[in-house]
Amino acid sequence: MNIFSTYRDHIEAIIEKLVEAGSLPRGLDTARLTAEPPRDPSHGDISTNAAMLLAKPAGMKPRDIAEMMAAGLREVEGVSEVEIAGPGFINMRLGDAVWHDCLKVAIGQGAAYGASDHGAGAKVNVEYVSANPTGPLHIGHARGTVFGDVLAALLDKAGYNVTKEFYINDAGTQVDTLARSSHLRYCEALGRDIGEIPEGFYPGDYLKPVGRALAELHGDKWLDAPESEWLADVRAFTIDAMMDLIRADLAALGVHQEVFTSERKLVEDGMVDAGLKTLEDMGHIYTGVLEPPKGKAPEDWEPRPQTLFRATDFGDDVDRPLKKSDGSWTYFASDIANHLDKFRRGFAEMIDVWGADHAGYVKRMQAAVTAFSAGEGALDVKICQIVRLMDKGEPMKMSKRAGTFVTLRALVDEVGPEVVRFHMLTRKNDAQMDFDLTAVTEKTRDNPIFYVQYASARCHSSRRQARKYFPNHDMSLQTLVATPISCLTDESELGLIKIVAGWPRLVEAAADAHEPHRIAYYLYELAALLHAFWDKGSKDSSLRIVQGDDEKLTMARLVLVQGVQTVIDSGLGIFGIEPVEEMR
RNA sequence: GCGCCCGUAGCUCAGCCGGAUAGAGCACCAGAUUCCUAAUCUGGGGGUCGCAGGUUCGAGUCCUGCCGGGCGCGCCA
Secondary structure, eight states, X not given: OOHHHHHHHHHHHHHHHHXXXXXXXXXXXXXXXXXXXXXXXXXXXXXXXXXXXXXXXXXXXHHHHHHHHHHHHTTSTTEEEEEEETTTEEEEEEOHHHHHHHHHHHHHHGGGTTOOSTTTTOEEEEEOOOOOSSSXXXXXXXXXXXXXXXXXXXXXXXXXXXXXXXEEOOSSHHHHHHHHHHHHHHHHHTTOOOOSOXXXXXXXXXXXXXXXXXXXXXXXXTSSOOHHHHHHHHHHHHHHHHHHHHHHHHHHTTXXXXXXXXXXXXXXXXXXXXXXXXXXHTTOEEEEEOOOOTTOOOTTOOOOEEEEEOGGGGTOSSOEEOXXXXXXXXXXXXXXXXXXXXXXXXXXXXXXXXXGGGGGGHHHHHHHHHHHTTTOOEEEEEEEOOEEEEETTEEOOOOTTTOSOSBHHHHHHHHOHHHHHHHTTSSOTTSOEEEETTGGGOOSTTOHHHHHHHHHHHHHHHHHHHHHHOTTSOOOHHHHHTSOOTTOOSHHHHHHHHHHHTXXXXXXXXXXXXXXXXXXXXXXXXXXXXHHHHHHHHHSGGGOSXXXXXXXXXXXXXXXXXXXXXXXXXXXXXXXXXXXXXXX
């Protein structure tokens, strides 16, 4: 149940009645009609723009429409007060009982609270991480990984049918380099002195075990063999090993993706040829010559006829090449096949999470999706800006020599997966952000994850206290749901309840906007209200949660606390974080 | 040269597909504290929302042009 959409329905019904009565003209468009909490709570609980929205098409004054609607709204169950304000806002106040009901519904649903069928089970594909399989994940992957994972969880919560996908870039020249590097380690494992790892090879120690495994499996048959004999086998073996490494890194962060699509396999299975054939049949491919980029022409640039995709027909700036000069497909070509494959698997809605350095690639990919799906498919690309790793307010230099934090795993080991997950979502994805190793583990209000967890701990603490005072009182969820709570009328109590009641709406809005960071801000706000309420109890003991001499009031307050806990559980659940019960 | 992203308080950032006097945290100043604890709370000062136009009942939010910062710009992925 979403209280705001419930009242939006009431508003629409009233408009309909006014139309029937001839007070408003027929055919009014109410798509942009809102029923939302006003920014300033003193204006009421729910505000609607209906009168202002309808004024022009109806040819009437906003305030006249507002007057008519206000009369109707006053009759709606649960509405205690209706006011017309400003240029024609209609502000409603709801009776306490409405909010009390919301609270009961919330705790009754537990951690599932906020889940809805908003997405109507529509299939959505979220592709994220998608790193080159050439080594362990590094710090730069952290943000996009967490972002994609939590966005997927958020969409799932909002009622979409979500698939979490990893696209393996295993078809380019970089995996040949990987194979050669791996072969070097294989030689090393067989006792050959390889000296320093030469330029142009991957130097990481993580290839040593791969070399040893190759030696064990294949003996010395590739020791002095020409590359053509071992490259494919070594490459396949090493990519598998790297993917195991990456999957382990992801698991350490709490990330588990379901589908891993191999670029190489797409190419080998002929998916790229078939996909591009589709585009060609639609007339979106031609052979032409591109202009050199202005201002920054490559030195060896020379005009050359190429196989091009008509990206300019779909909003891109220039047409994009699909084939390299050696005749093989470009990365873009196989990525088209990748997205076409997803589309054919039933995903009309696709979301890709990319790093900032890929921003220039967005338009062409969206153009391609629009082209091959004839406008039926939609691709949203979420660009995650870079994260500056800091320590005590100073940027950390990340050279491989000095840096112990170049790998994602090292970061997770240092501060814990939950801190990484939460902190990466405390900013909009397209804003740059800092990750301060010291600050994220500090126990202060400045550290959002701590602040929220502290609120969770206080909720549990109050229950523990209550049990001490009333050891015989059943405090199960069933009992709490049946507990009378009409005594919760203090402003701070109702404020908390309203935030709890607003949770389903927030989940829907965050899901629609593909903006998981809104969850973090909401939880922070909820925590702030709880801490404020808690502190009020130390000034006015009648507001303390646990009232040693008033069992009924204590139980009612526990319902409130349970509501707060429910939202924290639900929100942290989306983040993949376990709420704490105590912080001692 | 072109494209994308960003520009809101001294600092770091929110601002819910245009809405009512622009919000937090940090820092600074002054106070509070029997439940989880000075790890928290209350109050205060502080902003021409980069600049200039435009769209309309109404713009931090949409459009155009500038300024400043970041990223990218055939045969890398």
